[in-house]
Amino acid sequence: MENTLSNGNVLPLTSFPRPQNFISADTARPRNIILAQLPADEYGVLARHLVPVDLPLEKHLSEPNQPIEFIYFLNTGLISTDAVTVSGEQVEVGLIGREGFSGLAALLDQPQMSHSVIMQGFGEGLRIRSALARTEFVKGGMFQKIVHAFAYLQLVQITQSVLCNRMHEVEARLARWLLSSADRMESESLHLTQEFLSQMLGVQRSTVTVAAGDLQRCGLIGYSRGRIHILDRPGLTAKACECYGIVNASYVRVLKKGDNGDLNYAL
Numbered sequence: 001m002e003n004t005l006s007n008g009n010v011l012p013l014t015s016f017p018r019p020q021n022f023i024s025a026d027t028a029r030p031r032n033i034i035l036a037q038l039p040a041d042e043y044g045v046l047a048r049h050l051v052p053v054d055l056p057l058e059k060h061l062s063e064p065n066q067p068i069e070f071i072y073f074l075n076t077g078l079i080s081t082d083a084v085t086v087s088g089e090q091v092e093v094g095l096i097g098r099e100g101f102s103g104l105a106a107l108l109d110q111p112q113m114s115h116s117v118i119m120q121g122f123g124e125g126l127r128i129r130s131a132l133a134r135t136e137f138v139k140g141g142m143f144q145k146i147v148h149a150f151a152y153l154q155l156v157q158i159t160q161s162v163l164c165n166r167m168h169e170v171e172a173r174l175a176r177w178l179l180s181s182a183d184r185m186e187s188e189s190l191h192l193t194q195e196f197l198s199q200m201l202g203v204q205r206s207t208v209t210v211a212a213g214d215l216q217r218c219g220l221i222g223y224s225r226g227r228i229h230i231l232d233r234p235g236l237t238a239k240a241c242e243c244y245g246i247v248n249a250s251y252v253r254v255l256k257k258g259d260n261g262d263l264n265y266a267l
Ligand SMILES: [Zn+2]
Pocket: 163, 164, 165, 168, 172, 173, 176, 241, 242, 243, 244
């Protein structure tokens, strides 16, 4: 890593120039659950290097097998982690909302990974150079503890997606995917095209059209102005494959409402 010396020591954050568009540690905490939960001293160190960024739909946060230059903490929006083939086909294996960030591999001292990481729902967040985030991560404080819990949630999702993509019908997968996206976005209204849905599920667009049409006829979802609305969550949950409940149970266990009334990592 660029901030690691040949003797294994890590350069202090003060060795790095401070970005011009930084945020102040004195301002209100971001909505990102990790940044909001950090003790003041740990947050203060990171905040010196966090830069607010808009994150438009389909923005690539990192490319397969390319250096992960920045980590993006989400305040709003939705990140999709996608496995891709050499010919460019892809299938989604994980979702990240404001409970997390892109670029986990960089914190684990791996400069790149084989996934594509893109914005699936537009939003905004805070960007930090991955080397700087790693410097804070290796100190072993609360940041490291929370990142471990976040990594666990990613592992749960990816593992379940392997089974789901192989074993479950498109309609059940679509229902799972809509519910999971809504959970991470904390919104029952999702800005999604069927083209995008077909890419995420790794199936033909016509297949998604049929599956979404069935869900719509059952009154579970509706469309308006380019958005999909979840109209009947219990009904959609009943249609979803078991993967939704399995993954959701992990989220419910790891993320709990704290004294501040917001979600926190249960550590
Ligand atoms: Zn499934």
